[in-house]
Amino acid sequence: RKEVEQDPGPFNVPEGATVAFNCTYSNSASQSFFWYRQDCRKEPKLLMSVYSSGNEDGRFTAQLNRASQYISLLIRDSKLSDSATYLCVVLNRDDKIIFGKGTRLHILP
Amino acid sequence: DTEVTQTPKHLVMGMTNKKSLKCEQHMGHRAMYWYKQKAKKPPELMFVYSYEKLSINESVPSRFSPECPNSSLLNLHLHALQPEDSALYLCASSLGTGNSGANVLTFGAGSRLTVL
Numbered sequence: 508r509k510e511v512e513q514d515p516g517p518f519n520v521p522e523g524a525t526v527a528f529n530c531t532y533s534n535s536a537s538q539s540f541f542w543y544r545q546d547c548r549k550e551p552k553l554l555m556s557v558y559s560s561g562n563e564d565g566r567f568t569a570q571l572n573r574a575s576q577y578i579s580l581l582i583r584d585s586k587l588s589d590s591a592t593y594l595c596v597v598l599n600r601d602d603k604i605i606f607g608k609g610t611r612l613h614i615l616p
Numbered sequence: 617d618t619e620v621t622q623t624p625k626h627l628v629m630g631m632t633n634k635k636s637l638k639c640e641q642h643m644g645h646r647a648m649y650w651y652k653q654k655a656k657k658p659p660e661l662m663f664v665y666s667y668e669k670l671s672i673n674e675s676v677p678s679r680f681s682p683e684c685p686n687s688s689l690l691n692l693h694l695h696a697l698q699p700e701d702s703a704l705y706l707c708a709s710s711l712g713t714g715n716s717g718a719n720v721l722t723f724g725a726g727s728r729l730t731v732l
Contacts, residue, residue, distance in 0.1 A: 539719055550706055550723035551659065594658060596721075602713045603672065604649075604721065606658035 510534060511597050513607040521615050524585055528610045530595030531577045539598035540571055540578045544591045545609065551594055554580075582612075590614045619643075622707050622724035630732050631697060637727045639690040639707030647713045648690040649721065650682060651706040659706055665690060666713050697731045704728050 513530045520526045532540075540557035555562065557569040557578050568581040582589055595607035620641045629635050639648065647666045651659035664672035665684040679701075681693040690707055705728075708721040 541720065543721075550725050551721075552723070553720055556720065598719055602664070602719075603661065604719065606660075608658050 510599075510605045511595055511607040513593075513595050513610045515608055515610060517611040517613050519613045519615055520585055522585060522587055525581065525583050526585055526612065527579060527581045528593060528595075528612075529577050529579045530607050530610075531575075532595075532597045532605075533576070534597070534599050535573075535576060536600045537576075537597045538600060540569075541596040541598075542567075542569055542578075542580050543594040543596055543606075545594055546591050551606075554593070585614045587614050587616060620707055620709055620722050620724035622705075622727050624727055625725065626728050626730075628730045628732065629694065629697065631699075633697075634693070634695045636694065637692040637705055637707075637729070639692075639724055640688055641709045641722070641724075642688055643709065643711075643722070644687075645709035645711050645722070646687060647710045647719075648684065649708040649710075650680075650690070650692050651708060651723075653704045653706055653726070663692075664713070671713070694729075697729075699731050702730045 511532050542554040543551040544554045545551040557571045561570040566583045570579045592609040592611050594609045597605045623638045650662040653659045661674050662676045663682045668684045679696045683691040704726045706726045707724040710719050
């Protein structure tokens with residue numbers, strides 16, 4: 508089982524819709540969780556950290572389910588500018604930061 | 617200054633060349649990283665420096681040689697590379713390492729390397 512798994516997509520979603528992705532992780536001792544966004548031929552940029560109690564930043568909501576070992580990202584009222592690859596990132600106890608393969612999102616006009 | 621600066625942005629080199637990639641940050645971050653990213657793949661960790669000491673080497677071939685001259689600078693020396701080493705090389709930094717809330721990575725824009 509891969510350490511961090513994501514559905515690669517692509518998710519093709521009409522503008523204004525709500526879209527959600529999940530990411531599963533295999534190491535139950537994983538400590539910190541993040542969602543990064545990467546645009547084509549650009550560097551990854553932090554979208555949000557994921558906290559145990561769940562957290563929201565505008566149209567974006569992240570949740571952590573430790574029992575089932577997954578994190579999720581919900582995007583409401585999607586915009587064309589949300590089109591990107593969303594990378595799930597997990598910090599393990601050995602300080603290694605592991606990236607998922609990413610989920611590609613296309614917002615359609 | 618909230619940036620990680622990488623130079624050069626693009627590099628083309630032959631298999632017998634020696635070149636270096638450079639990375640600089642002035643955010644007071646004490647951990648710096650090299651990642652390699654191929655097209656449509658996630659970044660793969662190569663090296664981690666923590667407080668200027670190499671803390672993680674992900675079994676990277678010796679033709680890649682990292683160097684951390686001080687807490688703001690990170691270099692990656694390249695020698696006798698292969699065409700399959702062509703990729704985007706990303707530098708990142710974080711305030712610290714470990715589960716202290718200090719492990720958020722800030723990436724540079726990357727150096728796109730082509731080996732002929």
